[in-house]
Amino acid sequence: MKAQAISRSALDVEWQRLQVIADNLANANTTRTAEGGVFRPMRLVSGPTTNFASALRAGTAQLSGVQVYGVEPIAGNVRRVYDPADPHADASGFVTYPEIDRAGEMTLMIQTSRAYEGDLVALNLADQMYSKALELGGQS
Amino acid sequence: MNPLISAIVTKALDGLSLRAQATAQNIANVNSQNYRPLRVSFEAELAAAASHGEGAVEAVPLHVAETSIAPRGVRMDLELADQSATAMRYDALVDLLGRELSLDHTIIQGGQQ
Amino acid sequence: MSPVTPVSGITTQSIVQAPFQATAMPAGGTASFASLLAQGLHAVQAKVEHADALVKAFALDDNIPVHQVTYALEEAKLSVELAMQVRTRLLEGYRELMNMQL
Numbered sequence: 001m002k003a004q005a006i007s008r009s010a011l012d013v014e015w016q017r018l019q020v021i022a023d024n025l026a027n028a029n030t031t032r033t034a035e036g037g038v039f040r041p042m043r044l045v046s047g048p049t050t051n052f053a054s055a056l057r058a059g060t061a062q063l064s065g066v067q068v069y070g071v072e073p074i075a076g077n078v079r080r081v082y083d084p085a086d087p088h089a090d091a092s093g094f095v096t097y098p099e100i101d102r103a104g105e106m107t108l109m110i111q112t113s114r115a116y117e118g119d120l121v122a123l124n125l126a127d128q129m130y131s132k133a134l135e136l137g138g139q140s
Numbered sequence: 141m142n143p144l145i146s147a148i149v150t151k152a153l154d155g156l157s158l159r160a161q162a163t164a165q166n167i168a169n170v171n172s173q174n175y176r177p178l179r180v181s182f183e184a185e186l187a188a189a190a191s192h193g194e195g196a197v198e199a200v201p202l203h204v205a206e207t208s209i210a211p212r213g214v215r216m217d218l219e220l221a222d223q224s225a226t227a228m229r230y231d232a233l234v235d236l237l238g239r240e241l242s243l244d245h246t247i248i249q250g251g252q253q
Numbered sequence: 254m255s256p257v258t259p260v261s262g263i264t265t266q267s268i269v270q271a272p273f274q275a276t277a278m279p280a281g282g283t284a285s286f287a288s289l290l291a292q293g294l295h296a297v298q299a300k301v302e303h304a305d306a307l308v309k310a311f312a313l314d315d316n317i318p319v320h321q322v323t324y325a326l327e328e329a330k331l332s333v334e335l336a337m338q339v340r341t342r343l344l345e346g347y348r349e350l351m352n353m354q355l
Contacts, residue, residue, distance in 0.1 A: 003157075003164040010168030017171065047172040048165070062178055062204060063161045066168045115170040118216045122167045125227040126160060132231045133153075139238045142305050148312045187313045232319050236308050239326040243301065246333050250340065 002063065003126035009049065009065030010119040014112050016068055017044040021109045028100045031088040038096040040073040041105075076101070141240045147194035148186065149237050155182035156230040158202050163223040170214045176206040177214055293339070297332045304329040 020042050030039035049064040077099045084093035162178040169175040182202050189196040304325040311317040 003160045006161060006164040006168050010170075013168075014171070045173075048169055048175065062206070063165050065165065066172065112171065115167075115216065118167050118170065118220055121220055122164050122223050125223050126164060129157070129160060129227050129230045132234045136234060136238050137241060139242050145305050145309050145312075148309055152312045183313070190309070190313055229315070233312060236311065236322060236326065239323065239330070240305075240308060243304075243326065243330050243333060246330060246337065250337055 004123055004130070006063065006065040007119045007123035007126060009067065011116060011123070013044075013046045013066050013068055014116040014119065017046065017112050018109065018116070020044045020071060021105050021112065024100055024105050025102070027098065028102070029097060031086070031095055031097055038078055039098045041076065041098055041100050042071050043074050044071050045069045141244055144190070144194045144197065145240065146237070147197040148190055149233055149240075151182070151186055151197055151200055153230060153233050153237075155180060155186070155202050156226050156233070158182075158204065159226050160223065160230070162204055163219055163226060166214050166219045167216060167223065170216045170219075172214075174209050175214060176209050177219075179205050179207055181205065294336065297329075297336045300325075300329040300332045 024041040027033075027039040027041075033039050046066055046068050048062070049067040051064070079097040079099050080094040081097060082093055083089055083095045086095045089095050159180040162180045166175075166177045169177075180202060182200060185200045186197065189200050304322075307317065307322045307325045311319065311322045
């Protein structure tokens with residue numbers, strides 16, 4: 001069962017990563033968010049699951065799947081476009097747009113979706129092993 | 141079934157099962173920074189213990205070891221190939237174990253249905 | 254008293270096949286029949302041990318072709334089943350003999 005749980009946790013993480021990427025791409029032209037201020041593109045950071053209880057049991061901590069560590073803003077520049085007519089223009093008439101690296105986001109999206117597929121394949125293989133073991137004793 | 145044979149096969153199955161977990165963990169961490177891939181080793185120790193009886197075989201420990209950080213991240217294609225190979229070998233050993241048990245079953249039944 | 258000659262058509266040869274290395278029915282009677290059975294059982298034992306050895310080799314080393322192992326196991330199983338059938342038939346025959354009114 002453990003191998004399936006590990007792959008399942010990865011499916012969850014990659015899915016969330018995809019949501020963040022989709023969000024970045026969707027907000028490429030968002031000059032003002034609900035909190036005020038220009039939209040900042042985000043990056044999901046993930047890694048092996050660590051929790052104190054399992055770290056105490058030597059050896060098992062390493063086989064606990066993955067988790068999201070956090071979602072952090074990407075350090076990046078903004079674009080300023082001169083358009084005094086825009087309602088979001090500042091005092092000097094510039095509108096601030098987020099600088100989304102579209103090519104980078106698309107690359108990461110492909111990478112994420114490949115990882116997702118790989119985890120699905122791994123999940124199926126683990127399921128297969130489990131089913132096979134259940135057949136023991138059935139042959140006679 | 142010879143107790144040594146069943147000890148060897150079940151220990152090998154334990155090792156392969158652990159390897160499946162480690163490989164799943166590696167595949168899960170394809171997008172993790174500075175991840176150290178895990179490897180399970182037991183074959184060499186099992187082969188050595190096989191000549192010392194089922195006690196030695198049962199005592200063979202299964203190691204999960206971290207390897208060095210892969211320079212360009214986890215190779216998902218290779219990990220998937222390993223996972224597939226592990227699953228096949230596991231399935232094969234389960235099948236053989238089943239056949240050995242079936243043989244014993246035939247002897248026990250003694251020709252009566 | 255001369256040894257019991259088998260009823261034609263139901264000879265040991267027709268029951269016993271390859272694993273028992275049946276040759277022409279010896280005139281000696283029960284003593285060599287016992288050795289025939291022993292030979293057969295040894296052959297079955299040898300097949301089972303051979304299959305076990307292959308399973309062990311496969312479990313320890315990836316390079317044994319798996320078909321060799323599965324085939325050896327099936328051969329062993331078949332010879333065990335045959336031995337069991339022979340045992341059943343012999344017992345039936347013995348019981349019938351014992352039940353005969355003489």
